[in-house]
Amino acid sequence: MKNTKRLVKDRYITGFDGIRTIAVLGVILYHLFPTVLVGGYLGVPVFFAVSGYLITNLLRQEWIQTKEVDLKAFYIRRMKRLYPALIAMLVLSTAYITIFQSNLLNNIHGEIISSLLYLNNWWQIFQGTSYFDHFAVPSPFTHIWSLAVEAQYYLVWPIVFVLLEKFIKYPGKIIKIISSLTLLSVLLMALFYTPNTDPTRVYYGTDTRLFSILLGSAFAFIWPSYRLKKEIPQSARHFLNGVGIISLFIIIMSFLFLADHYNFVYYGGMFIFTIFAVLLVAVTAHPGADLNRWLTNPVFDWIGKRSYGIYLYQFPVMVFYEAKIKNLTHFSLWHSFIELLLILGISELSYRYIEKPFKKFHYKYSLLVLKDLVSKPLFKRWKIISGIGIFVGLLALYGLIIAPSNQIDAQQQELQEQIEVNKKKVEDRKSHIIQGKSDSSPQVAKELDYGLIPEEKERAKNMEISVIGDSVILNASADLQKIFPKMVIDSDVGRQLYASVPVVEKLKKEKMFKDTILIGLGTNGSFTEAQFNDFMHAIGEKKVYWINVRVPTKRWQDDVNSMLEEMKKKYKNLTIIDWYNYSNAHEEWFYDDHVHPNEIGRIKYATFVAKHLVDGKGRPVK
Incomplete structure (x- = not known):
């Protein structure tokens, strides 16, 4: 008879809830306060490290006891843990989108299907979406990428684990x-990363993020919890506590200072961070250390147990709430x-009414439960809840039926077309200047005087100006070049300051870096x-000359403008427009995004x- 009893089944490591709490708070505060907790995104590799260690630790216990792994039971447990809350x-x-925010129905089919199949990270990569384009209309499902990476690990790793145990056998070789x-x-992340460009590909890729989970898995062989003794x-004990405290300190400092655009992050920094995350997990798992007790308290227990739901609902809540606030x-x-x-x-409602009940639910009794539910009096609690659930489900289904594909509203279409046309114009003009050709575009607009007096128009004709900017200045580039025919514009959608030094160097190399520089950056982030x-x-x-920003829908607007005012005091050659x-x-000057004129x-x-x-002189001519 097969013995399926798990070893040390009764030892629940409560400190792991503390680690999950730190991780999920890091991620949420990173999104709520991007200029304060600049490294909160590193909560994700902390989650990965915990998952890698726990899953492999459980698989090893089962293998040691039975010399096999019940893969079917493993997958059922994972599905019961993950799917109900995700589907809900x-x-x-x-x-909600169907009723209150129908513009987000566009392309929702791909988002839903990729989320259910746990392929959302690759779907977003192939769609060309950016995790770091903070200004773009956000999807409430952007964050599912990390759950997809974990689920892909859950799918493949148990099979790989069994093969390693059967054919390699020795833990030392398996660890290698x-x-x-x-x-x-780690190497793939470094190879695929290109400095000063959007790192979404390496940030989302399973191949480039798996090291955090695998490192946790390796430690489950090196440091299995069921072999650790309390009496040491x-x-x-002091040594372990010291390692744990140092690891926790480095994690918190990284949350505060290791910003997502630093090259160091992708050239080994995230790997080094993960090492400390795994060390924290390992020390917390040891019954002889004090970390488990220190990370155990009612608040951490409550948040840690609900961390999955908290992570699931963070983006929908932020996206839906912030869409209704004109000035954040x-x-x-x-x-x-x-x-x-x-x-x-x-997340509390999800935990109480979705996660806990469905985790224990026996699906083979579904028909019996449904029959029992139908026979109950009309106003019984679970019947009311089920009725609400059915109504919400039908509403969601209706939304999926009417959802358009690759369509945007009229204003978005107009803005997008304007930016694309302007981008082609500025690139063509730049190309003509580089090749020494004359520019056939209008020198000064005939149909508009732009409120300029003749003296100003004449001066503008001869001014040589280089422009570096984002989509806001690109949107107005045609008008600017009508006024300033010798203006050279290098602007791009989503551009941020941290990636703009190479633009300066490129303009210098092309001999197009003039004596007067106009900057329009800060729309997309601080x-x-x-x-x-x-x-x-x-x-x-x-x-x-630096044009300050109007981004009332984003929290960094005031931070950017305040920083520009401070920098004006430091740099005598800087004027703020x-x-x-x-x-x-x-408001009548702007599209519905309240940002682009x-x-x-x-x-x-x-x-x-x-x-x-x-x-x-930095002031308008009177």
């Missing part, structure tokens, strides 16, 4: 194989507090003083910028 989140979110795969994943020498910069902390309460409240200094150092002593205060009271707004934008530039 997808259904609830789709129903896992370590080799871990280093291969005092010196060993007003009472920003209050908005963040409300979002946090909503996430915790919904920046540090060090990043600003690097950028200004690359520019040198040239005269710099205060587009924010000039335009802030004029519409047809009227583009003229206002170009005129306002032009008047500052032609004056040469």
Whole structure:
């Protein structure tokens, strides 16, 4: 008779809930306060490390006891743990989108299917979506990428584990194989990463992120929890506690300072971080150390047990809530507090009514349960809950039926087409200048005077200006080049300051870096003083005009504008063009995103910028 009893089944490592709490809070606060907890995204490799260790530890216990792994039972346990809450989140979110935010129905089929198949990370890669384009209309399902990576591991690893145990047998050799795969994943991240570009491919890829899970798996062979003894020498206890405290300290410091765009992160930094995460897991698992007790308390227990639901609902809550707030910069902390309460409240309902019941539910009795439910009085609690669930499910189904594919609303279409046309124009003009050809485009607009007096128009004709910017300045580039025919524009959608030093160097190499520089950056995210200094150092002593930002839907608007005001005091060659205060009271100048100027707004934008530039002193000509 097969013995299926698990070893040390009764030892639940409560400190792991503490680690999960630290991880999930890091991720949430990274999204709520991106300029404060710049490294909170590293909560994900902490989750990966815990999962790798726990799953492999359980598989090893089963193998040692029975010399086999019940793969069917393993997959059923994982599905019962993961799918009910995921499906509930997808259904609830789709129903909400159908009623309140129908613009997000576009392409929702691919998002739902890829999420259910746990292929969302690869789907997002092939769609060309960016985890780091903070301005783009966000999907409430963006975060499913990490669950997909874990689920792919859950699918493949038990089979690989059994093969290793059967044919390799020796733990030392197995550890070497896992370590080799871990280093291969680290190497792939470094090889696929290109500095100063969007790192989404290496951030999402299973191949480039697997090392965090595999490192946890390797430690399950090195440091199996069921072989660790509570009674150890005092010196060993102190040593373990020291390792755990140092690891926890490095994790917290990384959350605070290791920003996602640092090259170091992808050239081994995330791997080094994962080593400390695994060390924290290992020390917490040891009954002879004090970390497990230190990481165990009612708050950590509550959050840790609900961490899956908290992670699931963070993005839907943030996306749906923030879409209804026109200006997040007003009472920003209050908005963040409300979002946090909503996430915790919904995750509690998920834990109580979805995760716990379905984890214990025997699906073979589904028909009997359904029959019993139908026979109950109409106003019994579970019958009411089931009725609400059916209604929400039908609403979500309706949303999927009417959902368009690859369609955007009229304003988005107009903005997208305007940006694409302008981008081609500025690239063509740049190409003509490089090749020494004359530019056939209009020198100064005949149909519009842009509010400029003849003296200003004449001055603008001869001004040589280099522009570095994002989609806002690209959107208005046609109007700017009508006013300034010698203006050279290098702008791109989603561009951020930290990736813009190479743009300066490229313009210098092309001999198109003029004496007057116009900058339009900050729409897509904030920046540090060090990043600003690097950028200004690359520019040198040239005269710099910097257009501040109007991004009321994003938390970093005030941070960016405050930083620019501070930097103006430091750099004498820097002038701030205060587009924010000039335009802030004029919603009619903008598309529905409240950021990109519409047809009227583009003229206002170009005129306002032009008047500052032609004056040469940072103020409009009277």
